[in-house]
Amino acid sequence: MSTILLVDDDVDSLWMLQIILAGHGYHILLAEGGEAALDKAAQCLPDLIVTDWNMPGMDGIALCERLKFYPALAQIPVVMASGRIPPKEKSTLWNVFLSKPVDLGVLECAIDSLLAKRLSGPQTRINLPAPAVSRWQPIPSKLWV
Template sequence: MPTILVVDDEPGLLELFQFALEWRGYRVLLTGNGQAALLTAARQIPDLIVTDWNMPRMNGVELCQRLKSYPALAQIPVVLLSAELLPVQIQPVWAQFRRKPVDLDDLELTVGLLLLARDRLKTARHIPTDRAASRWQPVTSKLIV
């Protein structure tokens, strides 16, 4: 069961997102600001993060930037939410941006697609150990008959 960390300073939205995502079968962790989210992400390593942009202590963009600086957290996809328009001059460090108020069906679809893409990437990186020897590998005495 994938784990999703939801970060927002509005308790009502946290509850709404938690209900919608848990109903879809996800394990949901909640925090109220970016600082707490960074600590939770370091301890729990979620599969995906949904975060608000405007929050006290550390906003969503700062959270994304800090996540990228830790190798264990850098590959976690992030959905950034905001009631404001996305400024053009900001280089995106998140996977998806959604405007508030968020359509819950759209959020659930976005989360599902990002998790699917992440799983495919993990599978593509997996190298089976039972592969035939490469012509570039040194020959060992076990291969010589």
């Protein structure tokens, strides 16, 4: 089950998206702003983040910039949603930009696509030591050929 962090200062939007995405089998985390989202992302390492652009305090762009500072968080795909006009150039801060009101079918397709790409990509291990060599491992022998 993939974990999605939803970030928006509009509680009604958070609850609506939570109900819809949880119904599709995703584990949902909620944050009502960029600061709370950064804390939750650091604690839980979600598989994907859906954030609003316009929020008081740390907005969606500042959140994306801060995520890129941390190696463990930098590779999390981000869907940016906003009522603003999308930027003409594609940003490297997020993977998908959706205009509000968000078409739920398009959002679901974007989420499915980003999660499939992330799960099918190379898996990296972070700070995990190599397994200890067992003295009971079989020794290759030419006698058994």
